[in-house]
Amino acid sequence: MSNLEQQCSPSLSSDCPDTARQPVSEIIDTRDAVLGEGLTIRRALPSRRRRMIGAWCFLDHAGPADVGEDPGIRVGPHPHIGLQTFTWPVTGELLHRDSLGYEQIIRPGQVNLMTAGRGISHSEESPTERSPEFHGAQLWIALPDAERHREPGFEHYPEQPQLNRDGFVITVVAGEALGELAPAQVYSPLVGMDLYTRGEAQTRLPLNPAFEYGALLLEGSVEIDGQPLNIGQLLYLGCGREQLTVRADQTARLLLLGGEPFGEEILMWWNFVGRSKQEMIRATRDWNEGDRFGQVQNYDGPRLTAPATPW
């Protein structure tokens, strides 16, 4: 999905505290933002407290939202540079179209991974035939400098490795965990796991101590190493952990994200991830003038206009 805020502040990673090299347990409250026509989402990253977890640089928790009535979710064509968009629905469907000509419905359990590279544009909307509810996560992964100017691409991954562990169903959505390797092609060492339980469950997960980690709750509530975590909260865990205990009393769903500390300062503004103001200004001009980002075909509605840059 997208950053639709028209009052758009730049987010510079160097304005934030350095990566915690030791284990920490920091609750970061999400903030509400409006996505498309009336869909409110909870934005966990970027925040003033933390910009990134590894290369994960943008975390939205969308819904659960009632999309039974028209129009449902409608996010018109908009551009991206320097990132991958990672879409993980847990209820309902979305229809993706992009300037490379891909048109793909995504359903729960599936991953859409769009690599913006030097520039791509896309739209996302509720398909005509759909469930009455949409609920999911939309994440961005910053591309490292050596990859961020690459040609754009789009991949749909219909199945991810899944295993049962101590009452949780764990889906490895990105990277490698618990001996399972997710198919999604990413360009930094990182991991993403969806943990789901319908009842009481407790497990101890092995972690990579070289990674920093964070946990975003999507449903219910959990305790992570004894720290309660509720809806609307991201728990930042820092680096240096060998393991992590996750406990739930009832139905709960959690995204556990991790990665090697990114090691490059990034600048995020609107739907762009880059390194300099000049790049942001140029990408904004290119989009608003119809250059570079191609055309999204068959979306029935207007494209988004980039807001004025703050520089």
Ligand code: MN
């Ligand atoms: Mn988008």
